[in-house]
Amino acid sequence: MNIRFYNARILTMEENAPIFEGEVWVGDEKIIYVGDGLNMDEFYRRRNITCMIWDEEIDCERNLLMPGFKNAHTHSGMTLLRSFADDLPLHEWLNKQVFPIEAKMSPEDIYHLTKLAVLEYLTSGITSIFDMYLTPESVARACSDTGMRCVLTGAVNNFSQSVEAMEKWYGELNGKAPLISFLPGFHAEYTCSKELIQDIASMAKRLKAPVYVHLAETEEEVAGCVERYGLTPGMFLDSLGMFEYGGGAYHCVYLTEEEIDLFQKKNIHVITNPGSNTKLASGIAPINDFLKAGLNIAIGTDGPASNNCLDMFREMFLVTGLAKLREKDASAVDAMEVLKMATVNGAKAMHLENADILAQDKLADIIMIDLCQPNMQPINNIAKNIVYSASKQNVKMTMIHGRILYRNGEFYLKDEALSIYEKANEIINRLR
Amino acid sequence: MNIRFYNARILTMEENAPIFEGEVWVGDEKIIYVGDGLNMDEFYRRRNITCMIWDEEIDCERNLLMPGFKNAHTHSGMTLLRSFADDLPLHEWLNKQVFPIEAKMSPEDIYHLTKLAVLEYLTSGITSIFDMYLTPESVARACSDTGMRCVLTGAVNNFSQSVEAMEKWYGELNGKAPLISFLPGFHAEYTCSKELIQDIASMAKRLKAPVYVHLAETEEEVAGCVERYGLTPGMFLDSLGMFEYGGGAYHCVYLTEEEIDLFQKKNIHVITNPGSNTKLASGIAPINDFLKAGLNIAIGTDGPASNNCLDMFREMFLVTGLAKLREKDASAVDAMEVLKMATVNGAKAMHLENADILAQDKLADIIMIDLCQPNMQPINNIAKNIVYSASKQNVKMTMIHGRILYRNGEFYLKDEALSIYEKANEIINRLR
Structure with a gap:
């Protein structure tokens, strides 16, 4: 799957790198591009392609992408x-x-x-x-x-x-x-x-x-x-x-x-x-x-x-x-x-170490932090605010190995969440 | 507004009251009934009515109602x-x-x-x-x-x-x-x-x-x-x-x-x-x-x-x-x-004190805690789990003075949340 995240704020977690606005591109399980999304000729030339064909393009609405x-x-x-x-x-x-x-x-x-x-x-x-x-x-x-x-x-x-x-x-x-x-x-x-x-x-x-x-x-x-x-x-x-x-x-x-x-x-x-x-x-x-x-x-x-x-x-x-x-x-x-x-x-x-930061060739373990929540506003210092104010309701998406497993409060798993809950209750009732 | 919550677990926060399954009824700004929802004849008789006319009936899906x-x-x-x-x-x-x-x-x-x-x-x-x-x-x-x-x-x-x-x-x-x-x-x-x-x-x-x-x-x-x-x-x-x-x-x-x-x-x-x-x-x-x-x-x-x-x-x-x-x-x-x-x-x-517990004649300041989230499962001890494991993503509804102001992640306010965020950013940018 090729997935393009655009209109994002990006915290790569590279040493001392500031948050910037741009795009993250995922090809199968890896990150293939992190940057401003402009002047992509060199990117295409190196890959010997004229354009990317996307399975999904996700407008991040200026929310934050960062490593999981x-x-x-x-x-x-x-x-x-x-x-x-x-x-x-x-x-x-x-x-x-x-x-x-x-x-x-x-x-x-x-x-x-x-x-x-x-x-x-x-x-x-x-x-x-x-x-x-x-x-x-x-x-x-x-x-x-x-x-x-x-x-x-x-x-x-x-x-x-x-x-x-x-x-x-x-x-x-x-x-x-x-x-x-x-x-x-x-x-x-x-x-x-x-x-x-x-x-x-x-x-x-x-x-x-x-x-x-x-x-x-x-x-x-x-x-x-x-x-x-x-x-x-x-x-x-x-x-x-x-x-x-x-x-x-x-x-x-x-x-x-x-x-x-x-x-x-x-x-x-x-x-x-x-x-x-x-x-x-x-x-x-x-x-x-x-x-x-x-x-x-x-x-x-x-x-x-x-x-x-x-x-x-x-x-x-x-x-x-x-x-x-x-x-x-x-x-x-x-x-x-x-x-x-x-x-x-x-x-x-x-x-x-192959899943530590957002950079080309790293594994695509990426999360999106929802900044359009009252606890993230006003936008004073996003990184510090994640530590001091964010909580689970700010997790808008969780991607592991290039697969989106959770988005907008919904799970994308083979099993239904409800059947997993039922099973856990069945086990504790049996073993109690 | 008359609102009926049914199929709920209820934690009234009355001293030593256990969690039970039942209904909470709200009439305008007050709670008019908390109980199992059965044998309501006496309730109707006292009010000299034959039935309630509901503005909304909310299936709580066995989630928890408690005081805000x-x-x-x-x-x-x-x-x-x-x-x-x-x-x-x-x-x-x-x-x-x-x-x-x-x-x-x-x-x-x-x-x-x-x-x-x-x-x-x-x-x-x-x-x-x-x-x-x-x-x-x-x-x-x-x-x-x-x-x-x-x-x-x-x-x-x-x-x-x-x-x-x-x-x-x-x-x-x-x-x-x-x-x-x-x-x-x-x-x-x-x-x-x-x-x-x-x-x-x-x-x-x-x-x-x-x-x-x-x-x-x-x-x-x-x-x-x-x-x-x-x-x-x-x-x-x-x-x-x-x-x-x-x-x-x-x-x-x-x-x-x-x-x-x-x-x-x-x-x-x-x-x-x-x-x-x-x-x-x-x-x-x-x-x-x-x-x-x-x-x-x-x-x-x-x-x-x-x-x-x-x-x-x-x-x-x-x-x-x-x-x-x-x-x-x-x-x-x-x-x-x-x-x-x-x-x-x-x-x-x-x-x-008129808004402290879920009981008849108290002000209807009520929240619904989402138990159908992984952090609330299995159902071992709901009350303790709220303190030790719950977070904002478990708040399914917030009602104040009989009005639902927040439900399933959405605000019901006159102003749009986004315009409130914009205003806050405008102010800090002006005063910084």
């Missing part, structure tokens, strides 16, 4: 437990509510529940997710079937998944389906034995692959690791050679200075989850310190049981808002930095 | 400065950016800019606002013209408005227009001389009226008051007899125990503004302590220059989320308490 958001930490199958048990102490929530229900979920259940999450991602302009859950294969299938770009990671721990399974997924889920890739990962230091962690580190070295893990989410987690091994979680994992090929850490609320240095040296990405850290009372991550250290910071919603919505706008506001509170400084963490985190940095953390 | 949100602290005219100057230290933001532009705004500008705010309120299910700004008369006119219920308050300080003007507004803006009322108020201790504050207290006693004021928003404000008068702001104002007939305080981030006692005794409402307190790095209000003390807590967005959106969903999440962070307890401030704050408690703080 990268939701860099998700547990999509947990839509089941959205608002199932809130306002409980963390331990009770996890052990008495979350785990018992999760134990009953089948791969097929997770397939359907992931589809429900995908619908919500689309409403929030999310064009790729970095998903860790029990059954990566059914998550991959749900994403392929719905058109969502998905990087999967392992959730290996003492009780589920295995290093062998992960190595198999690494082989089978990479390079096969256009929307799907897999990077090694495990649940957390506190849910894995030292031996298991060592095995994962060996595998990562063998595959020359980065590793992703929940890390320093709570004070208790860090204290437990120090008690067990005399090291904070990041230093402990590094002592076992975990990050020889980089990787990433989710949460990072209680990262030490020493660990920040480690993250710099070993090219470990920070993936912050402020909504979840807030709702579970975990704490506020030192984003300002990470920025000063030059770490690559991406943003994830975490799962819908702990958030409970899958909304990058809420996360973006919280990243800067909570940093301002933590630093007692209204100028901490500029909104433009946050927009980078939600797009370019996320792509980097997820090894999706 | 009360936005208990706004500066609507500040839409002009939305995303005009962000990520700046508080002092620089206020003195170099906000004040110079505000000084140039005319009453007519404020009229148009308030209309822009009203559009956004409608998208967020806000059915009444408590507005403090430079020119209450033009705000009142904008609200009357757009159909927004508005309680105005004074912004008296050393530089603008006066006690005389406020007494005039108190007489002229109460009891005249059905949507408009006025309660005395002044800007803050730190912008008013002691003499001026004494005059305001005398006026309040004379009128037997409550008084509303910005209070304990920042540590600096409290320290300044203690330095000037040897008392924290709440105690100082009380020492001058300010709260003999109650009142309310916006922000209350740094309220002392002594002041919490005072608020209890004098029936002073807390109006919390977590979005603004976050973005301006002011701090986190001790909501949990207020709850324990039994204070009436309402919620406001504050103005769009410091928030930047006018979104009660963001505020509701922040009220409980920030309390959880502050208390380091994921069970702090239950979501149901927050829903009460955003509806019933707001109505109480604004003296709008």
Whole structure:
């Protein structure tokens, strides 16, 4: 499909590029042109064509095109437990509510529940997710079937998944389906034995692959690791050679200075989850310190049981808002930095550099932000306003891999949204 | 107009009432019936009619009807400065950016800019606002013209408005227009001389009226008051007899125990503004302590220059989320308490008890929450999900005073939304 977007404002998210007015052209899954749309002779000459034949030409009515958001930490199958048990102490929530229900979920259940999450991602302009859950294969299938770009990671721990399974997924889920890739990962230091962690580190070295893990989410987690091994979680994992090929850490609320240095040296990405850290009372991550250290910071919603919505706008506001509170400084963490985190940095953390910005030859993961809404007016500073004022109702279109999956409040999926909702309700009623 | 809502889920917000399925009937500006819609003989008999003649019958498709949100602290005219100057230290933001532009705004500008705010309120299910700004008369006119219920308050300080003007507004803006009322108020201790504050207290006693004021928003404000008068702001104002007939305080981030006692005794409402307190790095209000003390807590967005959106969903999440962070307890401030704050408690703080819940003879300020959106599925706990997961895209309808002003993304106003946007852009381009 060749699709022409014209009469658009364009935020490419290239470093320091201003918003300009022009066109974005999409050919199949890629962006083939971004610019003012004038003097296209050179473009046609290079392609040896005299004109483009469009399947669709979309008047953007001066709304904004920008790269889709990268939701860099998700547990999509947990839509089941959205608002199932809130306002409980963390331990009770996890052990008495979350785990018992999760134990009953089948791969097929997770397939359907992931589809429900995908619908919500689309409403929030999310064009790729970095998903860790029990059954990566059914998550991959749900994403392929719905058109969502998905990087999967392992959730290996003492009780589920295995290093062998992960190595198999690494082989089978990479390079096969256009929307799907897999990077090694495990649940957390506190849910894995030292031996298991060592095995994962060996595998990562063998595959020359980065590793992703929940890390320093709570004070208790860090204290437990120090008690067990005399090291904070990041230093402990590094002592076992975990990050020889980089990787990433989710949460990072209680990262030490020493660990920040480690993250710099070993090219470990920070993936912050402020909504979840807030709702579970975990704490506020030192984003300002990470920025000063030059770490690559991406943003994830975490799962819908702990958030409970899958909304990058809420996360973006919280990243800067909570940093301002933590630093007692209204100028901490500029909104433009946050927009980078939600797009370019996320792509980097997820090894999706081919989908990071709007530029020729990049994958066509594009969203349109509706500026004709009262919360975007007057037009003072569009980019900052996205972080401070936009919400899901401003997402006018979500395109992934050159396909429009959501537009003007409607989904373009094989399945009806209503049947996905019904299925989710059927599952919770069965497992409750 | 007689409007029948049927096939609805209904959250009346009466104390401890569960969500049930049924109907809400509206006759002109009032709710005339809330119930299951069965066995209506008694209803007809009492009214001496045999049936209702409906102007419109609305199938709610099992979506949720509930009372509209009360936005208990706004500066609507500040839409002009939305995303005009962000990520700046508080002092620089206020003195170099906000004040110079505000000084140039005319009453007519404020009229148009308030209309822009009203559009956004409608998208967020806000059915009444408590507005403090430079020119209450033009705000009142904008609200009357757009159909927004508005309680105005004074912004008296050393530089603008006066006690005389406020007494005039108190007489002229109460009891005249059905949507408009006025309660005395002044800007803050730190912008008013002691003499001026004494005059305001005398006026309040004379009128037997409550008084509303910005209070304990920042540590600096409290320290300044203690330095000037040897008392924290709440105690100082009380020492001058300010709260003999109650009142309310916006922000209350740094309220002392002594002041919490005072608020209890004098029936002073807390109006919390977590979005603004976050973005301006002011701090986190001790909501949990207020709850324990039994204070009436309402919620406001504050103005769009410091928030930047006018979104009660963001505020509701922040009220409980920030309390959880502050208390380091994921069970702090239950979501149901927050829903009460955003509806019933707001109505109480604004003296709008006739618009607080869905019940017969209450004013018809009703919203419909769209549950057929992925962020509301599966249906585990609708009320908690509104606080934790809902956002503007879930507002399917906003009715004020029996009039539907917003439905399915469209505004039903005399003016076109686009012309309101144009006007706002024209004003900022003129005053910049």
